[in-house]
Amino acid sequence: EVQLVESGGGLIQPGGSLRLSCAASGFIVSNNYMTWVRQAPGKGLEWVSVIYSDGSTYYAASVRGRFTSSRDNSKNTLYLQVNSLRAEDTAVYFCAREMATSSDALDIWGQGTMVTVSS
Amino acid sequence: DIQMTQSPSSLSASVGDRVTITCRASQSIGKYLNWYQQKPGKAPKLLIYAASSLQSGVSLRFSGSGSGTDFTLSINSLQPQDFATYYCQQSYNTPRTFGQGTKVEIK
Numbered sequence: 001e002v003q004l005v006e007s008g009g010g011l012i013q014p015g016g017s018l019r020l021s022c023a024a025s026g027f028i029v030s031n032n033y034m035t036w037v038r039q040a041p042g043k044g045l046e047w048v049s050v051i052y053s054d055g056s057t058y059y060a061a062s063v064r065g066r067f068t069s070s071r072d073n074s075k076n077t078l079y080l081q082v083n084s085l086r087a088e089d090t091a092v093y094f095c096a097r098e099m100a101t102s103s104d105a106l107d108i109w110g111q112g113t114m115v116t117v118s119s
Numbered sequence: 120d121i122q123m124t125q126s127p128s129s130l131s132a133s134v135g136d137r138v139t140i141t142c143r144a145s146q147s148i149g150k151y152l153n154w155y156q157q158k159p160g161k162a163p164k165l166l167i168y169a170a171s172s173l174q175s176g177v178s179l180r181f182s183g184s185g186s187g188t189d190f191t192l193s194i195n196s197l198q199p200q201d202f203a204t205y206y207c208q209q210s211y212n213t214p215r216t217f218g219q220g221t222k223v224e225i226k
Binding site for chain 2: 035037044045046047050058060061094096098099101102103104105106107109110111112
């Protein structure tokens with residue numbers, strides 16, 4: 001079965017760090033473009049980052065310099081290192097796969113992991 | 120960044136109605152437009168990609184159209200399971216921005 005399972009969220013103080021994980025099964029992470037999307041409580045979807053199959057990355061301006069996307073090919077797992085956390089980073093974080101077509105839509109999503117930034 | 124604007128932000132409809140949601144891009148994006156459905160507490164689900172292609176397994180009641188800057192998502196014969204929030208997303212360039220969402224509620 002093709003699926004993504006996130007973990008690593010939790011309650012963290014402002015300025016703190018977390019590493020979110022996204023374990024894939026049924027397909028190879030390194031062969032795909034992998035994306036992080038977040039959703040603040042009661043708000044819409046916000047695109048966060050992408051890691052391309054060649055390992056290059058791109059980030060939303062709101063997280064650039066604080067968040068880092070990476071992957072471990074041996075574990076078929078995607079990561080999002082989130083540093084210098086702020087209250088406005090409180091959200092459910094989803095990982096998702098971009099379709100291997102010209103449309104680049106997000107066809108496979110994880111269930112999400114909640115990050116709460118609060119003192 | 121490309122701005123995506125959906126309208127309306129919310130709507131009330133009855134079972135059996137036909138519903139149309141629009142999405143406008145701040146610049147031309149060709150057909151690089153995708154639609155997602157999200158229910159409370161769940162991950163989004165891809166409905167339509169490349170503006171008008173139905174994702175595998177998605178009901179034929181859903182359809183998409185448009186190109187350039189103006190797009191629509193239509194739902195024929197609204198069913199109870201269709202009450203949800205719908206988002207458009209451009210995949211023309213990075214960052215791949217989303218619309219603000221349209222909540223479809225039961226009248």
